[in-house]
Amino acid sequence: MLSYLQKPGVQIALFIVAVAVGGGFFWYQSQQRTAPKAAPKPPPAGMGQASSEQVDVGRRDLTGSEVAENNRLDKLVLPPLKPEQPVVVVQKEEPKRQEQPKKPAFPELVQVQSHPSMRPFSAAPPKVFAPRGTLIKAALVITLESNNNGTPVLGMVTEDVYFQGNLIVPAGTQVLAASAQDSKIRDRVDIRGAFTFVWADGSEYVINGIALDHQPLSDGTFGLLDGSPGIRGRILKSDEYIELKILVSEALQGIMRSQQDQFQSIYGLVPTNSSKNAALGAGTGGASAYSNLMVQKMEKDTNYVQVPAGTSFYIYTLDVFEPELRSIGGYRQGNTAVSGVQLQQNAYEQMAAAAAAKAAEFQAGLAGKKAATEEQAAAARHESLVERTKALMVPTNNSPPVGSGGAAPLQSRLPFGTPPATR
Structure with a gap:
């Protein structure tokens, strides 16, 4: 085939x-286009009238003045169009909804347990904080001395x-x-424990820390x-001749003891009972007491450390610094160095404890x-x-009278029926 x-x-x-x-198809299409169109339909009666002559004119033929002249139309009268009736929209009234009464709110079911479980x-972490070991620069406002335990320390933060x-902490x-007990260490005053920070608005925050020495140099190091x-401060003495006084008193004790009259006994050398020895013994005792007093004074008051105002130092924090815990008077912390976690633990x-007490009361x-x-129930059973x-x-009515020699059967007097037969 191929x-x-x-x-x-x-x-x-x-x-x-x-x-x-293809040629036949195109010829057929051209014949369809040239075919005569069908006559237009006559207009309805009364649609249009001429004053001199009645002419059948379609609306499509009224296209201009030339059409009117060719058909010799003097006047064309068209019936007035009837106005359309307005559409009336009727809104249906919605039925009023009757407000239903609100249902009573029933209390929630409560599950009671012998041991309340929580x-x-x-603990929620703090949003604003500084970790342990933060160094806060400060400076003394008043002079500090170590000759008195518990001396107040007043400082001010120098840098934000x-x-x-x-x-x-703002500057x-x-x-x-x-100052701590026995705060004097060489030429320094030891300050450690609770540090209270007081803001400009009067709010306070307490934290544990240690004061460290600050030694800036002129070259920035x-x-x-x-x-x-x-x-760090400077060592001062309240009495510059106290050591000499102690030496003199000890020397006098030795001289007075050597001038006493003594004799040999079975217990060794014993001073004789005389006015001379009595006077020398009293002088020896007085010199010994004065020497001991000078020693104690030298240990306590003679040597002390004085730190002048304006001395800069660091505050090394031992706890997490949480400035959001500050409050007026420090009442939120109870004027003690308590962290936010500890406060949350106490509240929990x-x-x-309150839940346990309430459960015990309910039980x-x-x-x-x-x-x-x-x-x-016991009283009702008894009645x-x-x-x-x-x-x-x-x-009962069927029972014989008393003394008639007979008695009503027991089952007739029992309200709960005939007792079961016994074997």
């Missing part, structure tokens, strides 16, 4: 047939302290502390002992109600038993 179609004569014949079919304690972009904040414990323990109330219910006993003791 070989037959591939012949030139067959292909020419197929081409002529295709051209003929969620385990989980930031952590993670948050201002922890100008007051710092209150107290720091000294070798910068950061060592204690605030108080809530747990006691339930036990009391149960005991009262049991007492009422029922008394009524049954009285009913058994009252004679």
